[in-house]
Amino acid sequence: MGTGDLVSVHPTELKFQFELKKQSSCSLQLTNKTDKYVAFKVKTTNPKKYCVRPNAGIVLPQSTCNVTVTMQAPKELPPDLQCKDKFLLQSVVAADGATTKDITQDMFSKEDGKAVKEFKLRVIYIPANPPSPVPEGSEEGSPPRASVLENGHQNMSLFDSVSRSLEDPKEKSSEAWSMISKLTEEKTLALQQNQKLHQELDLMKKQMSKSGAGGFSLLIAMLVGLLGILVGYLLN
16 A cells, blocks of 8 residues: 555556456545545546546545546557556645635645645556466366377377388398299209200210211100200209
8 A cells, every 4th residue: 555645545556457449447545544634636647548537636534535547448459568657646735624626736736835745656457368278188187198198109000000011012022032033043053954965965966976877766865855854844
């Protein structure tokens, strides 16, 4: 509770619920704890923005007086909801039995050496709709962490399946390469056998040319046997 010696002021700050395009009001209570009549006047640095009722009056001895301050509907949002507007409450001792009609501008002039008391008030904006706190759980009551873990497990399962799908072609590829290598070795071995048979045939031709026609039938039999062995090997 602030005090201007002659009157006490409550609250000591003007707090307005701030909402765009909507008026907001707050009240001041002036208390006169002296045995004298006290005249007061309320001034502001931004008179077009605020309406003060009453902006001047008399506080009777040992009594209170309420002052209502209304802020006009704001059209824009100030940075960080900070307000630089100020209010000044002036009070001075008035004649006994004085009324509001007896208040003049000269009563609050310090030029005549009058004891004019002053009390300053600042303006504070309060958000009308503060942001709601982040919910700790989902609608069913389960914590968000659970859903995160479930997503993690799903991602791991997907990763495993993809990994397996990538590994399967590798296994199949390795099997194919093994089969190709085996077939290549068999082909090489068959070619070697074929070359060996040709060499043997050449040798037999030379021997037959030396021994004459009598060995022709024997040569035919040997050739048929060798070809049979070669065909059987290739079929296997």
